[in-house]
Amino acid sequence: MQSFRSPIGLELSQTARVVSRAFDDALDQAGGSLPVWLILLNLKIRRPGNQRELAEAVGVREATLTHHLNALDARGLITRRRDAVNRRIHVVELTQAGEEAFLRMREAALAFDRRLNDGLTDADRDNLTGLLHRLAANVGAAENDSPPWAGLAEPPPKPGRRPTAAPGTGAAE
Amino acid sequence: MQSFRSPIGLELSQTARVVSRAFDDALDQAGGSLPVWLILLNLKIRRPGNQRELAEAVGVREATLTHHLNALDARGLITRRRDAVNRRIHVVELTQAGEEAFLRMREAALAFDRRLNDGLTDADRDNLTGLLHRLAANVGAAENDSPPWAGLAEPPPKPGRRPTAAPGTGAAE
DNA sequence: GTCGAACCATTTGACGTCTAATCATTAGAT
DNA sequence: ATCTAATGATTAGACGTCAAATGGTTCGAC
Numbered sequence: 001m002q003s004f005r006s007p008i009g010l011e012l013s014q015t016a017r018v019v020s021r022a023f024d025d026a027l028d029q030a031g032g033s034l035p036v037w038l039i040l041l042n043l044k045i046r047r048p049g050n051q052r053e054l055a056e057a058v059g060v061r062e063a064t065l066t067h068h069l070n071a072l073d074a075r076g077l078i079t080r081r082r083d084a085v086n087r088r089i090h091v092v093e094l095t096q097a098g099e100e101a102f103l104r105m106r107e108a109a110l111a112f113d114r115r116l117n118d119g120l121t122d123a124d125r126d127n128l129t130g131l132l133h134r135l136a137a138n139v140g141a142a143e144n145d146s147p148p149w150a151g152l153a154e155p156p157p158k159p160g161r162r163p164t165a166a167p168g169t170g171a172a173e
Numbered sequence: 174m175q176s177f178r179s180p181i182g183l184e185l186s187q188t189a190r191v192v193s194r195a196f197d198d199a200l201d202q203a204g205g206s207l208p209v210w211l212i213l214l215n216l217k218i219r220r221p222g223n224q225r226e227l228a229e230a231v232g233v234r235e236a237t238l239t240h241h242l243n244a245l246d247a248r249g250l251i252t253r254r255r256d257a258v259n260r261r262i263h264v265v266e267l268t269q270a271g272e273e274a275f276l277r278m279r280e281a282a283l284a285f286d287r288r289l290n291d292g293l294t295d296a297d298r299d300n301l302t303g304l305l306h307r308l309a310a311n312v313g314a315a316e317n318d319s320p321p322w323a324g325l326a327e328p329p330p331k332p333g334r335r336p337t338a339a340p341g342t343g344a345a346e
Numbered sequence: 347g348t349c350g351a352a353c354c355a356t357t358t359g360a361c362g363t364c365t366a367a368t369c370a371t372t373a374g375a376t
Numbered sequence: 377a378t379c380t381a382a383t384g385a386t387t388a389g390a391c392g393t394c395a396a397a398t399g400g401t402t403c404g405a406c
Contacts, residue, residue, distance in 0.1 A: 007282075008298055009192055009289050013207070014232060015305040016189030019182055022312035034186070035392080051355065059187060064393055066356055088354045088401045113180050118311050120304075125181055128304045131297060132188040138291050139195035208362080223384065237363055239386055261371045261384040 012135065019116065026112040030104040035060060035068055037109055040102040043078070043094055050089050077101050185308065192289065199285040203277040208233060208241055210282055213275040216251070216267055223262050250274050 024033050032040075038058040048054040055065040069092065072078045077098035083089040094102065117125070197206050205213075211231040221227040228238040242265065245251045250271035256262035267275065290298070 005298060005302070007286050008293075008301060009196060009286065011302055011305055012185075012189050013193055015309050016185050017232070018309050019312055020186055023182060033392090050353090052353090059190070060392090061394060062355070063357080063395080067392075070356095086354090086402075090355065113182065116182050116308060116311050119307065120181075124304060124307075125178060127300065128181060129178070129184055131293075131301045131304070132184055134292065134297075135289060136188050136191050138289050139192055206362090225384070233362090234364060235385070236365080236387080240362075243386095259372075259384090263385065 008135070012132075023109075023112055027105055027108050030108040031101060032105040032108070035064075036072065037105045039065070039068055039072065040077070040094065040098065040105060043092060043098075044102055048092075051092070054092070072098070181308070196282075196285055200278055200281050203281040204274060205278040205281070208237075209245065210278045212238070212241055212245065213250070213267065213271065213278060216265060216271075217275055221265075224265070227265070245271070 020034065027033055027037055035058055039054065042048060042054055042057045046057065048057060051062055051065055051069075055062045058065065060068075069078065069080065073080060075097075076095055079093050079095055080090045081093075083091050120128075193207065200206055200210055208231055212227065215221060215227055215230045219230065221230065224235055224238055224242075228235045231238065233241075242251065242253065246253060248270075249268055252266050252268055253263045254266075256264050293301075
């Protein structure tokens, strides 16, 4: 029962910026950032058929994705080659260095997610998610129906993947 | 009770982006954007002593504020002049055109806030605000203690201000 | 076969944001 | 008085993002 409320959109914006900046700081130690982490993650767990799918999964436009892929290519973390059967498609793949960078970033992302969730119950999370979805729906957003956040967990050294965990940790922009 | 949860930081980020874009679209019709609206709003209701205060209230750095002030100056919505007693300070003031732009943007912002809050109770809003603050606290954010969102309401033609309402409508970045 | 439409990716040009460096002014110390 | 430090604002350079235009490639109709 607070008499004066800040506009909820502003609260959302400010919180998202603060959390996003903290996430970028955390990933910076591992040589990454939010979009870079999401690119590597999506290359690893799903197998995007083309860059359009990858861009959508990451949440950026194709032009922006190309930008990041150029940088990742220059750093030697990915390779791009034309698909033999459909030469319009650029097949993006992680290099060995890319795999290693992915593992480092996963550590940082998981640690951040634990920190962010400190003191929150499952009910709190469901509650928050529900409210956020209602806001998105109120401004006419199409629900992103693809939740590929499964099948990836802690084991960094061996690629033995266990079924359940919370891997893709993200932050706001 | 959903078995697979997207990381809460990612949910926050995506919702904030969607809502923010919708807000910018809404304000674009009135010739504005989120930072421009916040600048005019803060010039109108508080009386920032210097640009540092104004930048902090808007949520951008001083350099970014200068950027926007240049644009607003070029559009004839504000004026800047040196304070006579402390010539380091640029006194920023709304022109007549600036006042009119402020009123147009306020209409758009209030309409957006109504749309965003559709179907939400006061309890929902308090609930959401509380959860957002907990997330911000978990990543070590300093609570922004200045809530100047009061004393500004619907009456666009006459400056007779009523005590209670929700004026400053914001969105995410 | 050829040609137009659709598709995939990149390039171009713009904007908003940030950090770091710079310029001007004021305050404080001596 | 002068000098140094602090303060207020701007500029310079960089990055991430987007929309629109461009270059190749494939598909389908004819």
